[in-house]
Amino acid sequence: MMGIMNLRMRRFLWNRMLDVLTYMILLVAIFPVGWMVLTSLKTSWDAQSLPPVWLFVPTFENYQALFSSGSTSSNFGGLLWNSVVVSFVSTVLSIVFGALAAYSLSRFRLKRGKDIAIWILSTRMFPPAATLVPVFMMMSWFDLIDTYAALIIPYTAFNLSFVVWMLKGFFDDIPVDLEESAMIDGCSRMSAFVRIILPLIAPGLAATAIICLMFSWNEFMFALVLSRNEVVTAPVIANQFITMYGVQWGELTAASTLMTAPVLIFAILVRNHMIKGLTMGSVK
Structure with a gap:
């Protein structure tokens, strides 16, 4: 009985370790995309600041600049x-x-x-x-x-x-x-x-x-x-x-x-x- 309990506990711990590893890999894969979207919602000053600004007021000025007349990307x-x-x-x-x-x-x-x-x-x-x-x-x-x-x-x-x-x-x-x-x-x-x-x-x-x-x-x-x-x-x-x-x-x-x-x-x-x-x- 104890052997069965130990086997189930090992399986449970192994599955949780795999879950954590999967979430870590997923986070690493998604992070560049999330960083890109967040940076696109920053002002020009916040986008180039070091260290990075994590708390900011979102703005769409960068998207507006893409379609504004007179810009290189109008x-x-x-x-x-x-x-x-x-x-x-x-x-x-x-x-x-x-x-x-x-x-x-x-x-x-x-x-x-x-x-x-x-x-x-x-x-x-x-x-x-x-x-x-x-x-x-x-x-x-x-x-x-x-x-x-x-x-x-x-x-x-x-x-x-x-x-x-x-x-x-x-x-x-x-x-x-x-x-x-x-x-x-x-x-x-x-x-x-x-x-x-x-x-x-x-x-x-x-x-x-x-x-x-x-x-x-x-x-x-x-x-x-x-x-x-x-x-x-x-x-x-x-x-x-x-x-x-x-x-x-x-x-x-x-x-x-x-x-x-x-x-x-x-x-x-x-x-x-x-x-x-x-x-x-x-x-x-």
């Missing part, structure tokens, strides 16, 4: 719109072309199909910075600099390999008998793909789309080099708050909060699909 609403257009279009294109490619690799016996799949994966390992100069030259030749296409095309290309490898695993888990039954009933292969297969991997599509959206939304390097005035995206604005006179922490954190909020809210709303999609197929 077009911040337009920058957010550019980010929405570029991220959404590139994500949709990546999912469409990636789903078709992944389905082909999963269902058709292609000559050297495994080599093609490995080559697609290798493009993901290639550092994007190494392609910056060639991509810039290509966009210059086609006169696409400072257009939506200059950003959408590279973002789609870099996300495509990730989409193919994510979705191929989902297609592999779906029995071929379902498509064959649908085609016997009169569906074409494309119709069976759209009506039968895609609904079955909807969680995987959602998870993949969310990750691609985050990649495109947060991308900075190509947006900085391939844009001038018309299609500048929101992450590029962070560079304007780091000046020779210092860092404008209030406006920088306000801009970062506005850039983080849409993706964070979207991820929270579809978190169930994202978790299901990422774990789907892990347990057979």
